[in-house]
Structure formats: C-alpha cells, structure tokens
Amino acid sequence: MTDILLTNARLIDPEAGTETPGTVRISGGKIAEISPGPPEGAKQKASATVIDCRGKCLAPGIVDIGVKVCEPGERHKESFKSAGLAAAAGGVTTMVTRPDTLPAIDTPEVLEFVTRRAREASPVRIKPMATLTKAREGREMVEIGFLLDAGAVAFTDGDRVTENTKVLSRAMTYARSLDALVIAHPQEPGLSKGAAVTSGKFASLRGLPAVSPMAERMALDRDMALVEMTGVKYHADQISTARALPALERAKKNGLNVTAGVSIHHLALNELDVGDYRTFFKVKPPLRSEDDRVAMVQAVASGLIDVISSMHTPQDEESKRLPYEEAASGAVALETLLPAALRLVHSGAIALPALWRALSLNPARRLGLDTGRLAVGAPADLVLFDPDAPFVLDRFKLRSKSKNTPFDGARMQGRVLATFVAGTQVFGEL
Amino acid sequence: MTFRAKHLLGIEPLAPDEIRTILDLSEQYVDLNRGALKHSDVLSGLTQINMFFENSTRTQASFELAGKRLGADVMNMSMQASSIKKGETLIDTALTLNAMHPDLLVVRHPHSGAVDLLAQKVNCAVLNAGDGRHEHPTQALLDALTIRRAKGRLHRLNIAICGDIAHSRVARSNILLLGKLENRIRLIGPPTLMPAGIAEFGVEVYDDMKQGLQDVDVVMMLRLQRERMDGGFIPSEREYYHRFGLDAEKLAYAKEDAIVMHPGPMNRGVEIDGEIADDINRSVIQEQVEMGVAVRMAAMDLLARNLRAQKAEGVWA
Numbered sequence: 001m002t003d004i005l006l007t008n009a010r011l012i013d014p015e016a017g018t019e020t021p022g023t024v025r026i027s028g029g030k031i032a033e034i035s036p037g038p039p040e041g042a043k044q045k046a047s048a049t050v051i052d053c054r055g056k057c058l059a060p061g062i063v064d065i066g067v068k069v070c071e072p073g074e075r076h077k078e079s080f081k082s083a084g085l086a087a088a089a090g091g092v093t094t095m096v097t098r099p100d101t102l103p104a105i106d107t108p109e110v111l112e113f114v115t116r117r118a119r120e121a122s123p124v125r126i127k128p129m130a131t132l133t134k135a136r137e138g139r140e141m142v143e144i145g146f147l148l149d150a151g152a153v154a155f156t157d158g159d160r161v162t163e164n165t166k167v168l169s170r171a172m173t174y175a176r177s178l179d180a181l182v183i184a185h186p187q188e189p190g191l192s193k194g195a196a197v198t199s200g201k202f203a204s205l206r207g208l209p210a211v212s213p214m215a216e217r218m219a220l221d222r223d224m225a226l227v228e229m230t231g232v233k234y235h236a237d238q239i240s241t242a243r244a245l246p247a248l249e250r251a252k253k254n255g256l257n258v259t260a261g262v263s264i265h266h267l268a269l270n271e272l273d274v275g276d277y278r279t280f281f282k283v284k285p286p287l288r289s290e291d292d293r294v295a296m297v298q299a300v301a302s303g304l305i306d307v308i309s310s311m312h313t314p315q316d317e318e319s320k321r322l323p324y325e326e327a328a329s330g331a332v333a334l335e336t337l338l339p340a341a342l343r344l345v346h347s348g349a350i351a352l353p354a355l356w357r358a359l360s361l362n363p364a365r366r367l368g369l370d371t372g373r374l375a376v377g378a379p380a381d382l383v384l385f386d387p388d389a390p391f392v393l394d395r396f397k398l399r400s401k402s403k404n405t406p407f408d409g410a411r412m413q414g415r416v417l418a419t420f421v422a423g424t425q426v427f428g429e430l
Numbered sequence: 431m432t433f434r435a436k437h438l439l440g441i442e443p444l445a446p447d448e449i450r451t452i453l454d455l456s457e458q459y460v461d462l463n464r465g466a467l468k469h470s471d472v473l474s475g476l477t478q479i480n481m482f483f484e485n486s487t488r489t490q491a492s493f494e495l496a497g498k499r500l501g502a503d504v505m506n507m508s509m510q511a512s513s514i515k516k517g518e519t520l521i522d523t524a525l526t527l528n529a530m531h532p533d534l535l536v537v538r539h540p541h542s543g544a545v546d547l548l549a550q551k552v553n554c555a556v557l558n559a560g561d562g563r564h565e566h567p568t569q570a571l572l573d574a575l576t577i578r579r580a581k582g583r584l585h586r587l588n589i590a591i592c593g594d595i596a597h598s599r600v601a602r603s604n605i606l607l608l609g610k611l612e613n614r615i616r617l618i619g620p621p622t623l624m625p626a627g628i629a630e631f632g633v634e635v636y637d638d639m640k641q642g643l644q645d646v647d648v649v650m651m652l653r654l655q656r657e658r659m660d661g662g663f664i665p666s667e668r669e670y671y672h673r674f675g676l677d678a679e680k681l682a683y684a685k686e687d688a689i690v691m692h693p694g695p696m697n698r699g700v701e702i703d704g705e706i707a708d709d710i711n712r713s714v715i716q717e718q719v720e721m722g723v724a725v726r727m728a729a730m731d732l733l734a735r736n737l738r739a740q741k742a743e744g745v746w747a
Binding site: 199200201202203204205206207208210212276277318321322323324325326 | 442519520521539541542543544546547561562563564565599602625626627628630631
C-alpha cells in the first residue's frame with residue numbers, strides 16, 4: 001500500500017486542543033508523520049499519493065458510542081452494510097453498537113455473529129457492546145468474562161433500566177473484577193413509565209404523558225451510590241437535564257470512575273421542536289427544555305459531559321406514523337451527527353478541538369481504543385470535512401435504510417469530504 | 431365571515447374573531463332548533479362520518495343530530511369494535527375512509543394528536559371530537575356560548591374550572607378559549623390532578639375550593655376521569671368529594687348569580703352534589719347540551735362553506 005500524504009490541511013488535534021495548518025502522512029494504516037505548516041515540512045516519498053486538502057479540516061474519525069444496527073432481527077430497518085455506509089459518509093470511523101437487538105446480544109455466540117457480519121459488511125470499524133443482563137431483563141448478569149474475550153467493549157441494557165438494585169450491584173461488582181465498562185441509562189423507571197415528552201407547559205398543552213426531568217437525576221444519584229459501593233467503571237449513556245449535572249460533577253470530584261454522554265439531539269433540539277406531534281422528534285429520553293439544552297452544551301464545553309453520541313436509532317415509517325404516544329422512539333443520526341455538532345461551533349459555544357474531544361478522543365479513551373487521536377503511531381482513522389459548506393438535508397438521500405431524522409429540511413453546515421479507516425479511504429472522491 | 435380554517439382540530443389555532451364567528455352563527459341554530467321545523471339543507475349532499483375510537487354517547491349523538499338537522503348524510507362508525515382490533519393503523523383507516531369521499535369527518539381518539547395526524551391524510555374537513563388529553567374544541571365552544579347567553583358577555587368574567595384538570599381535554603380547550611377572550615381563569619383541584627407547568631398558562635391555581643370560588647361568575651366542574659387514572663391520584667372519592675366536590679356550602683363563596691356548569695357525564699356525589707346539578711336557578715348543565723347541538727351545526731356549516739370554496743378554487747382534489 002502506498003503512503004498517502006494529506007497536505008494543506010487544518011489539523012484538529014483534540015489531545016493538544018489545537019487547530020493548526022499542516023500535513024499528515026499515512027503509512028501502513030497508521031499516522032506516520034505529522035508536520036506543521038506547508039507541505040515542504042513533510043518528507044515527500046516518490047510513491048506517496050498526495051491529496052491537497054485545500055485548507056479544510058482534518059480530524060480523527062468519530063467514535064460513536066450507542067449506534068443501533070438492527071442486525072440481528074430487524075434488518076429491514078438497518079443492516080451493518082447500510083449503517084456502515086452511513087457512518088462512513090458521516091465521518092464516523094468506529095461504531096460502538098448497541099446490544100438491544102432481537103435477540104439481544106447477550107451471549108458470546110450472538111456476539112460472534114455480530115462481529116462476523118460487521119467484518120463482512122461494514123466499511124468502518126465496529127466495536128460491539130453486550131447486554132449487562134440476560135435478555136435485558138434485569139435478572140441475571142451475562143457471561144461478562146466470555147463476552148469480553150469475544151470482543152465486547154462495554155456492557156449495557158440500553159434504555160432499559162435495571163430496576164433491581166441488588167442485581168445491578170452484583171453485576172457491577174463482577175464487572176469491576178474484570179475491569180469491564182458498564183453503561184447505564186439513568187431514568188427512574190417508575191416516573192418515566194409511559195412518558196412521551198418532558199413535563200412542563202409544552203407537555204400539558206399537547207396533553208401528552210410526561211416525565212419530570214427529575215427522573216434522570218434520581219436514577220443517576222442511585223447509580224453514583226452503586227459506583228461508589230462497587231468501584232465499577234461507569235458511563236451514563238445520556239445526560240440531558242441540568243438538574244442531573246451537579247450529581248455528575250460531585251461523583252467526578254470524589255474520584256469515582258464515571259463518565260457521561262449526551263446525544264446530539266439533546267444538544268441541537270428542544271421539546272418545542274416536537275411542534276404538532278412530529279414523531280420524528282420522539283427520542284428517549286424525550287427532548288428537554290431550552291434551558292436544559294443550553295446547560296448540556298455548556299457541560300460539553302466545560303468537559304463535564306465527556307462524550308457526544310448519535311444514539312442512532314433506525315425506525316421504519318410504520319412505527320413512526322402513529323399517534324405520538326404510540327410511535328416508536330429514536331432517530332437516525334450517523335450522517336447528521338457531524339453537521340449538527342458543528343452548529344455548536346458556528347454558534348460560538350465550543351471550539352473545534354474541544355468538540356472533537358467529545359466526538360473522538362474521549363469515547364475512544366473510555367473504551368480503551370487507540371483511535372480518536374491525531375498522533376504519530378495512531379491508527380489512520382481520519383475525517384476530512386468542510387465545516388462551513390451549507391446544505392439542506394433531504395432525508396431520502398440518507399444512506400441509512402430508515403429515514404427517521406428530525407433534521408429533514410433543516411439548513412445545516414458541514415460536509416464530510418473524505419473518511420479514512422486504517423489508512424483506507426472509505427468515503428469521498430478525492 | 432372570518433373563519434377560514436380547513437379543520438377544527440383545536441382552540442389553540444383560532445383567533446378571537448373566529449371564535450366569535452362560530453358563536454354568532456350558533457345563535458341562529460339555537461333558534462332553528464327551538465322552532466317547529468328543525469331542518470336546514472346547508473349540508474345537503476354532503477357525507478358526514480362520525481368516527482369514535484373511544485366510547486361516547488352524548489358527543490356522538492350531538493354530532494349526529496347536528497349533521498342530520500343540516501341535511502347531511504350521516505354515518506356512525508364505532509371504531510373500538512372494528513379494524514383497530516385487527517391491527518390496522520390509524521393511517522390505513524384514514525386512507526380507507528378517504529376513498530369513500532366523506533366531506534366531514536368527526537373524530538374522537540384516546541391519543542393526543544391522533545386527530546391532527548388523521549387530518550393530514552384525508553382530503554375533507556376534520557372536526558376534533560376529543561383527542562386524548564389534548565383538546566375538545568366543540569365542548570369549549572358550547573361552554574362559551576352557554577356562558578355568553580347566561581352572562582350577557584364573554585370577557586372579564588371570573589371563571590373557575592374545578593377538579594381533574596390533568597386528564598381533561600375539556601379543561602385545556604376551555605383555558606385556551608376563555609383566555610383568548612380575556613377572562614380571568616382560576617383552576618381549582620388537588621395538586622396531583624394539575625398538569626405540570628400549568629401556571630405558565632396565565633391562570634391562577636388553587637387547591638382550596640372556598641378560596642378559589644371566591645366571587646367567581648362561573649363554576650365549571652369537571653368529571654373525575656377514573657378511566658384515565660392508573661392509580662393513586664387521590665386518596666379516595668369520599669375525601670375528594672369532601673374537599674373538591676361542589677356543594678351548597680362551597681358554592682356560597684361564588685357570586686350570588688354564579689352559574690354552575692359540567693360537561694357531563696356527571697359523577698353525582700363525587701365532583702358535584704346532585705341537588706346543585708339539578709338546581710334550575712344555578713345549573714346550566716341542560717342548556718350546555720342544547721348549545722352543543724347548535725355549536726356543532728355552526729362549526730360544520732362553516733367548515734362546509736370553506737370546503738366548498740376551496741374545492742371550487744381547486745385547492746383540494
């Protein structure tokens with residue numbers, strides 16, 4: 001394989017927190033050399049393919065924790081192939097997939113099926129997660145040891161909360177002994193049962209069943225106590241309310257091994273976007289108030305929230321074209337994650353390198369992956385993008401099999417020009 | 431005429447003038463209904479389908495009678511018994527019905543927003559006869575007409591809405607309508623039956639009947655919606671009646687000429703004392719039923735006019 005020389009790029013380095021002009025040389029699937037300034041600085045090998053980046057941004061590929069690929073079970077909604085193509089087009093070079101499939105990924109055998117299908121069909125890397133309890137029923141823990149050996153990078157029951165605290169504490173204690181990462185969805189199950197929106201004026205006006213934002217804090221408080229008790233490595237998949245932040249901050253200050261994520265939808269949208277019962281805006285947890293959204297953006301900027309995820313959840317038209325209460329939750333987002341996240345940059349809320357900490361560096365570190373960095377020796381998983389290029393999103397042009405995006409018709413900025421995984425270009429024409 | 435809407439899905443999108451237009455026309459239908467010949471042909475040749483996905487006797491009968499008095503061909507479909515049970519989606523049902531070329535579709539559905547969804551998929555006028563906890567516009571309009579006739583005006587009145595606000599689409603539509611016409615609205619009920627964020631609706635909230643009813647012109651009672659409650663909103667019906675049921679003692683705090691309203695069906699001895707409900711000097715509950723037919727006639731008449739005008743302009747196929 002010949003070397004690739006990416007010249008004249010704006011290098012986004014989330015580790016150093018810098019944004020500098022420079023050149024990157026890819027060799028043997030890894031970043032072989034990074035030189036500042038114009039291309040003269042880099043040793044040009046005669047055999048290298050030279051790509052002029054024309055001053056556009058070159059950053060580590062996005063590591064997306066919590067992608068739902070609907071294999072096994074619902075391939076008509078999304079397959080490894082369609083999700084992989086969508087990821088490549090969205091600058092996502094590692095999909096960390098959810099285990100809430102049909103059947104759930106709760107044994108090494110099912111996990112092996114996933115890894116094999118992923119290897120065959122996906123142009124981007126796939127790191128699978130396994131469930132924490134068998135069939136996500138919250139009763140018995142899975143074979144955490146075997147699943148780790150088979151390649152599971154984390155353990156989560158997805159949006160299903162383990163209600164039985166004893167079961168959860170045992171699973172956490174066991175996971176701790178194997179240094180496994182547990183990912184949980186903090187929602188107090190009693191309060192949030194049946195809820196379609198966040199309680200407040202909007203919910204009351206629309207007459208929809210609602211959950212108090214306090215349900216998130218209550219569940220996070222419980223989980224933080226369990227983390228303190230068991231010492232497990234814990235990641236909250238989605239924090240979406242301002243009231244949950246002090247609990248998170250306290251846990252981190254007390255030295256608990258805790259990180260937190262937020263979905264792109266909770267950073268870019270608020271509850272009012274639901275408007276007249278638009279079910280493409282129904283996600284879980286539900287969209288929050290504008291105050292909460294702003295607090296989440298600030299928490300990402302300050303580093304209190306570590307990770308931004310797409311929480312890519314494909315749903316077919318049938319499951320969305322229902323009365324709001326009955327409609328399925330979730331939105332596809334692999335292809336809209338990057339332009340939606342860039343809204344935060346364009347609005348001046350966060351700088352590009354800081355944004356990329358949450359999109360690539362932090363999630364990779366949390367999962368113990370060596371990607372997510374723009375450093376010599378790191379895998380050449382890279383995304384080249386124009387942060388300013390404007391476009392109007394047409395959902396039917398998405399590569400995902402399901403087209404349930406809340407950004408249909410939205411004016412966005414930020415186009416992926418090329419995506420590289422292990423030094424191989426998987427998207428873009430250069 | 432200032433009513434140009436295609437559908438009547440809720441009070442929220444209506445302007446004060448549109449509300450007044452409907453009420454003014456309703457007055458004419460009150461007269462018609464009280465006359466010897468209770469018939470008009472304004473909906474002649476049009477097909478009205480009443481689709482009720484939720485039990486209703488009163489509202490369905492009212493819409494049916496309204497349609498028949500205006501000369502429409504009226505069909506009732508009770509949807510609990512039909513294809514919904516066979517797994518057909520709401521959209522499929524809508525498309526099936528649409529192929530039968532109805533002109534007016536009257537829909538009640540247990541889920542908020544379901545009537546909006548249906549209205550997007552059919553090309554006829556849709557009237558919301560109640561969707562989940564969202565809106566029940568014709569009920570609010572008939573309440574408004576009743577108040578206007580009893581009080582001689584529909585602004586600057588003190589109006590108390592009492593009881594199960596949380597589960598009530600009637601309350602939501604009434605809060606919106608009476609607010610648009612600049613009345614002072616008080617909500618009275620136990621905090622467990624108040625929707626979240628209700629104070630932001632520009633209302634005053636009370637959890638004590640005697641305080642809340644002080645000097646009001648109108649007392650609107652709501653039915654305790656036991657079928658929508660899954661446990662534990664109130665400790666018991668007898669305690670509820672004691673604290674929030676309307677009896678003579680509590681009503682004494684209202685103005686002397688205050689009227690008592692109830693959308694029906696009543697739970698006597700739960701939210702309202704039977705004697706108050708039957709007191710012809712205070713209760714306008716029977717008049718509300720009468721106004722219901724007139725308001726629905728007016729609403730369907732206006733929507734049919736718009737439908738004809740739009741079809742003539744080729745807006746709809």
